[in-house]
Every structure is written in C-alpha cells, then in structure tokens.
Amino acid sequence: MKNTRRDFIRASAAFTAAVGIGSTMPSAFSMITDKPKKKIRVGAIGINGMGWADLNALLNHPDVECTALCDVDKNVLDRRTQELAKRGIQVKGYGDYKDLLAAKDVDAVVIGTPDHWHCLQMIDACKAGKDVYVEKPLGNSIAECEAMVRAAKKYDRVVQVGQWQRSQKHFRDAVDFVHSGKLGEIRLVKAWAYQGWMKSIPVKPDGPVPQGVDYKGWLGPAETRPFNPNRFHFEFRWFWDYAGGLMTDWGVHMLDYALLGMKATRPKSVMASGGKFAYPNDAAETPDTLTTVFEFDDFNVQWEHANGIDGGPYGRNHGVAYIGNKGTLVVNREGWEVIPEKGRMEAVPFQSKVDDGLALHAVNFVEAIQKKDKSLLHCPIEAGAHITVFSQMGNIAYRTGKKIYWDDAKKRFNDREADQLITAAYHNGYAIPEV
Template sequence: MNSLDRRAFLKHAVLTSTMAAAAGVSINARGANERVVLGLMGLRGRGSFLAPLAATRDDVELRYLADPDTNFFEQRAGDIEKHTGKRPVCMQDFREMLDDPELDGILMATPDHWHALGTIWACQAGKDVYVEKPASHNIWEGQQMVKAARKYDRVVQMGTQNRSAEYCQKAYEYVHSKEFGDIHFVRVMNSKQHGNIGKKENTDVPPGVNYDIWLGPAPMRPFNENHFHYAWHWLWAYSGGDIINDGIHQIDIAHWLIDQPLPKAVCAAGGKHFFDDDQEAPDTHTVNWEFDRLTMVFEQTLWAPYMKKTPMEVRDLDLLPNWPFSGTRIEVYGTEQFMFLGRHGGGWEVFDKDGNSVRVEHGYFERSNKDHLGNFIDCIRSREKPRADIELGHRSTLLSHYGNIAYRTGRKLSIDPATEGFINDDEANGYVKRQYREPWVVPEEV
C-alpha cells in the first residue's frame, strides 16, 4: 500500500467509522457463534505470548501478523499454522490488514512509542484494540487514545492482566471493607535484577528489517542494537524505563485499590547507581504521589539479586510468596489492617493490629492472562467497556509518566487536573508531548 493509497483508505475509514458511531452501530460486531478475526502487531516480547493465547481459542481467527522485522515471520506463522491448520498472512506494515472489512480487532504488542499511533489508526479504521501496557509514550498520546476510542465507539483494552484476576478483584472489595479501615499509605515495589545492556556502536540495519517503520514516531537515528529489540525499554525515545515497563502493572493495581483520581503532586529521586551502559532511565527510582489524604510510594531497584518476582512454582498454586523478598508486591496500609498483595499470582494476605494473619486469598497468574484476552474478545461482541478500558489504563500510565518527569526535572511538581499536565512549570510541560517524525505523526484531531 503506497502513501497515497493509505491516506485515501484512512480518510474513508474515518468517515465510515464516524457515521457508524453516530448511528450507534458497530462496524464489526460479531454474533455469538461467529469467530472474532484478529491481527497481531509486534511478534516479539508480549507478542510471543499473545499469539498462542489468541490462536488456540476456538472463537478466534488470528488472520494477520505484522512486524517491521521479517526474521520472525516464519517461526510465528509456523507455530500458529500448527495450532490451527491455517497460516496467517504476514506483513511489515500493519496498515495493510486494516483494509480487511472482516478484521474485528488488533492485538498491539509493539514498543511503547507505537502504541498511540497504532491504536488511533486502528480506531479510525473501525477496529477494536488490545494494546499492551503502558498505554502511551507520553501524556498527550494517552489523551488522544481515549478520544479516539470514544469518538469511534471502539473497545480499547490495556494489557494490565491483573484487572482480570479474581484475587485482585477480591482484594479491591476487601480493602474497602469496614474491617480494613481507611487507606492512607500504599507502597508499590518493583525490585529485581536485570542485565547490563552494555555499550554498543552503530551498525548497518539488519537484513529483513524496515527500520523506518520500526522507528515510526521516534526520531531518525543510525541503527544500534541497543535502540532495537528489547533494549529500547530503557531509552527515552521509545519508552520510560522499568517504572513504565514492569512497574506499571503494580502501579495499576495500587491505583485501582485506592480508587482515587489523579494525584495532586509528585516528586521523585534516584539515578543510574549500578549500571554503566547505554541505559538512560534510572536503575534506582523512588516516586511519591500525593493524593487526597493518601500517599503512594514507588520503590525500584534493578540490581538486587535477592528481590524476586513471584516464583513460577507459586504463581498458579495455593502458595504465598516470601513477602519481604517479593520484588513486585504491593503493601496497603489501612487504619485497622495491613495487606501484602502479589502481582504475579501469589494472592494476598491480611494482618491485624497485632501482626496476626487473619485472611489469605490465593491467586492464579496464568488464568488472568487468558481471562484478560477473553474479556477483550467478549467485549468485541457485547460492545461493553472492558475491565482495563483505555481511560483507566491512561490514568494509571499517567502515574508512571509523572514519576519519570519528576525524576527528569529533579523537583516536586504540582499537577493540573484539568490538563493532566503541570502547574506553572514549562520544563515539566515540555515532556507532556513529543516532536513527531513525518509521516508517523499522532494526529491533533483523531
């Protein structure tokens, strides 16, 4: 599809979607017995998990695979063909799949800098979207994603799978009970050990890679392995470090539990205290968010070998993590009781004023992955809002953005609830929106 054809298609798609939304009709609503047709954008990382989850469902046809790197086509397409007997169509530019009127939705597992533009284009084409966390690369992009979902009446779900975990739903109910008391403090942990990415020189673009598409909205620069697969997580041009990579999961759970709108203020500290490599984001990071009569704290260390994610043998069994060394736990402080909650399954445990364990709920992580995708597929049919609707996802992603911007400016910031930006701080507001590279521009008018 050339540039002119794409522009003509998207103009037609926007018109069609707008007319359908105005009439209260879904372009691609499916009957109860019809298979939902999906395409996957991004074949590495989370894409490698979403592909089999979708392809092995009897009510789904995974028809398309898209990635700027063709080197993964054979493996991913071959795996799906083994499961289903049908080989998906592979492409480097995901917009080609938007031509298919039978396509219901997009599973977006791209790097973060592609989330907003991909979601908005899909909404304009009348497609629903399951977008992996975080919602956006910056604050303004998240706002545009919410606008697009509402304007075109699209189901847009963010991939924070704990929203579909029964044990987390029960935790929400419990911390709002009389037994627990009022919540005034929450601690969110993101402590673990990850590798040094080293320092690498620029090289030629690998064969089979459309580097222009991979960069998309990000600035053009020479190819470098540390600005490519996975290492992009730690570079500001594409993401925001681990607070927005892994930490967003715990932050989303905590924000859900406290049931509050935006914080009033944020401050942060930290730095690259351990790694001597090409990473730009901090390996040690603390954030304080000030809500109404409540403080939430984020603590991150990416070099601590004794801090672990919930072990595999605990995630889906009736076991609890070793709480002091559970690196992705959440601590909720009530006036009557205290709760430890594990992110990767592991459940939760409540203690009374005397330190006695008074309530245990086990959690199952793998089930939440399946249920979260299932909730998205159910909502494609029902047209209801999903559990992690993009507006909720945007709000939780905002907390990560606030934490990064406070870290980068080095001062306490007051938050403007009307704009979601910052009060009387031009430098901080300079991080609200990025400069875009033509033609990969997130539109002002979605």
C-alpha cells in the same frame, strides 16, 4: 492488572466506572456458551514478545481465528507464520501495519509493538473500524493517552488495554478487603518492582541494520539514530525515545492496584529521586533505581523500582502494600495476605492466585466485542490511560528533578520544563493525529 469500583470523582468517572468488575470471576472459558458464533478474525501487529503471547491467549478462544500477522522484522514475521502453519493456521504476513489494517478479513487487532508506536497504530486501527487489544503502557506520553481515548470514543471501538491483572480474582479479592476498612486508616501504599533478572545492558557499538529489518518502519516517530542492538528488541524499554523504563513497564501494573485500593485518581503533587546507581556506565538511559512519591490529601503512594536485585519490600520482588493502622495487606501476582499490627486485628494467611489473568483478559475482550458492550471490559482505554498518565507523571518528576503539581482543569503542570514532557517528541514527519 484489574479490578472493581465506582464513580468517586467527576474527573475520573470514566475510569472508575470502567473498573466495575464483579467480585467473583469464572474460569477462563466457563463464560463461553456452546452456541456457535461468528468468528472474530484477529490480526497481530508486533509479534516478538507480548504481542505473540496476547495473540495466543486469544487463539485459545473457540470464537477467534488469526488471519494476519505484521512485523517490521521479517525474521520474526517468518518464524511466527511458520509456527502458526505447524498448528494448521494459515495467515497473511505484512511488513506495514497499514496494509494489515486495510485487510477486509481482519475484525480486531493486537498491538504488541514498542511503546512509541502504540498511539499511532491504535488510532489508525480505530479509524479503520477495528477493535483493539493494545499492550500496556497505553501510550508513551500524556498527550498520546488523551488522543487515544478520544479516538476510541470517536470511532466507537472496543479497546482493551493489556493490564491482565485486572482480570484476576485474587487481586480483586485483595482490593475488596482493603475497601472493607478492616486495615484501619491507610496512611501509605507502597508499590514496587525489584527485577533481579534485568541486568546491566553492556554498551555496544552502532552497526548495520540486520537483514530483513525495516529499521525506518521500526523507528517511526522516534528520532533517527544509527542502528544499535541495545535499542532494538526488548531492550528498547530503557531508552526515552521509545519507552519509560520500569516506571511505565511495571509501574502501570502495580500502581494501578494502589489507586484502585484507595479509590484514588490524580495526585496533588509528584516528586521522584533516583538514577543509574547500580550500573552508572551501562547503555540504558532510564534509571535503574527510583523512588517516587505521589501525594494525596490524607495518604501517600510510594513507588520503588530497582534493576538487578530481587530484595523488595516484604521479601517480594514486586507487589503492592496497603499500610493501615491495624494491619498491612500485601498483594502480588502470586497472591495476598494480611500482616496484622500486634493485637489490633487477625492475620489473613496467604491466599494464592487461582486463575490465569491473561487468559481471562482475552476472554473478556472477546465477550465485549461479541456483545458490542464496552462496559464489560476489565481494562477499557479510560482505565489504561488513567494509570499510564499517572506513571508518566512519575517519570516527568524524575526527569525534571522537581516536585510537580498537575492542573487538571488546564491539563498541564504550569511548569515550563514539565509541560514540555507532556507530549513525546515526534520526528520523521509523524505527528499525533488530530482527533
């Protein structure tokens, strides 16, 4: 996701300052000069899904080359290595990410592994002197996000979080309109993800680890369990051991813009209600239906998600709606429009997207590395941590079944059950690094 704004609350100074992107966005490569630059040598860790997409976005940049790939699934590693070879790109393949981080021909890394690995790998990468492009959500717990921010600062690394909508012009234009005040007083912001293509996950029996898969390496700090295909590639999102369901998968994107539009930081309280209403007997653990309310002083932010259906608010399967006294602005990945209250303001017809967010996000990462200027990043680690913590609060409210209150001074909820979920449980000898 994306966008601009400044320092509103002292506790969120790093977050809001990091969001300060200009109001106009050039095309993906118009900011690249013809002057030859030293190549940035990139290695990618976790290359089955978004890690592969992120790497290819970077490889479109003339100043980037790929030198290394890493994946615990040798089948994926071999396939991606061969795909690059067909394009004339020769890389080294690694099964252990620490071997890749030790390589002297790697300057920066892409981390596209499951959520439960982001913290350890990002901190290790920073410690190894690498700049990092890490997929969202930044971490799998509040404590992980806090440690990751400390590590990026301690080791002085450029860290871009993969919320690429922050690099798209139409999202920023929509937020600028919200900030103009033309909608009148905004009482409610709705953010949602209704994902019809995410169907029920049928229960499958445990089975043997597929040939070529380092299952122990895949589990890492997660609890050791028998191998089950439902918990592996992509579907890991629906299990608490590894991720946070749609709340953190899509919530970090949509809620990010809800907060940017309202210049908001931490909520006063959070409550959530939902469950496995559509598919009560399938294999997933995370809720397929959820409503979460984040309370602020003079407005609320409401999150909704639903697996298996597309009929979201305003006829859109995802988006953010700022509901004001004079009108409502609705924005999603396709564009934005303003729906007026009758007689109170003029409508703004649909404004379509005009650029490629992922491509722009990659260019922005490269530029920040080349200029050694973290302030250029569209989604620096402080911003990625802020919205991930916000989304994790929603999951904690759901999992405890309570209305919870965050104590920012003490960095806890002052509720024993909720506080236990601040830190993800680590197993197999792993621990969040002391930073």
